[in-house]
Amino acid sequence: MNLFASERDIKPIHLPLEDGDVTYYPAFLSQEEASEYYNILFTETDWQQDDIKIFGKIYPQPRLTALYGDTTKSYSYSGITMFPKPFTPTLSAIKNKIEDLMGIQFTSVLLNLYRDGTDSNGWHSDDEKELGNQPIIASLSLGATRMFHLKHKYTTSKSYKLPLEAGSLLIMKGNTQHNWKHQIPKTKKKVDSRINLTFRIIKNDERN
Numbered sequence: 553m554n555l556f557a558s559e560r561d562i563k564p565i566h567l568p569l570e571d572g573d574v575t576y577y578p579a580f581l582s583q584e585e586a587s588e589y590y591n592i593l594f595t596e597t598d599w600q601q602d603d604i605k606i607f608g609k610i611y612p613q614p615r616l617t618a619l620y621g622d623t624t625k626s627y628s629y630s631g632i633t634m635f636p637k638p639f640t641p642t643l644s645a646i647k648n649k650i651e652d653l654m655g656i657q658f659t660s661v662l663l664n665l666y667r668d669g670t671d672s673n674g675w676h677s678d679d680e681k682e683l684g685n686q687p688i689i690a691s692l693s694l695g696a697t698r699m700f701h702l703k704h705k706y707t708t709s710k711s712y713k714l715p716l717e718a719g720s721l722l723i724m725k726g727n728t729q730h731n732w733k734h735q736i737p738k739t740k741k742k743v744d745s746r747i748n749l750t751f752r753i754i755k756n757d758e759r760n
């Protein structure tokens with residue numbers, strides 16, 4: 553069935569995290585829109601595999617990535633610095649739709665391609681100084697469903713898991729990055745590939 557956004561259940565679910573602020577919109581995009589964007593982004597994105605440094609050792613990142621956005625704003629994490637390509641019409645259209653919902657504007661989007669269950673994103677907080685003190689991150693999922701794990705940094709018994717479905721939008725803000733880490737774990741299940749887009753506000757102003 554083809555439902556318009558107004559008829560779909562786009563109601564937000566607030567995760568019951570103390571000292572964090574995470575909201576999940578299960579059907580931000582329709583299944584048709586989600587698969588159309590997945591197909592376009594899979595082929596049109598300039599995917600790269602960077603090496604990252606963990607405790608002084610160099611590893612290839614276990615997924616492909618790409619950075620698009622305001623070309624004056626580079627982004628550094630895990631020992632790598634990424635320089636953005638300008639937003640494409642596809643990415644601008646998605647960005648506008650998220651900005652209409654949230655009433656704020658993003659400068660950049662980091663895309664992740666998880667090719668199969670062996671690709672992953674290890675425990676981290678998105679707390680780079682370029683993102684400011686209380687980063688706002690809007691994370692759109694396309695393609696295969698993967699689990700998203702959150703764990704508290706200081707009270708390790710506190711944790712939360714949810715499946716991120718195609719077309720869903722997850723918003724992290726407030727003190728989430730101060731108090732919580734998140735990951736996309738590897739899975740032994742046979743899963744298709746997944747694309748994730750994390751829209752961010754990068755505050756540096758250096759010209760590259």
Ligand SMILES: O=C(O)CCC(=O)C(=O)O
Nearest residue numbers: 664673678691736748750
């Ligand atoms: O793939 C995801 O849903 C999470 C991506 C993520 O945490 C990141 O890029 O910082």
Ligand SMILES: [Fe+2]
Nearest residue numbers: 676677678734
């Ligand atoms: Fe993250």
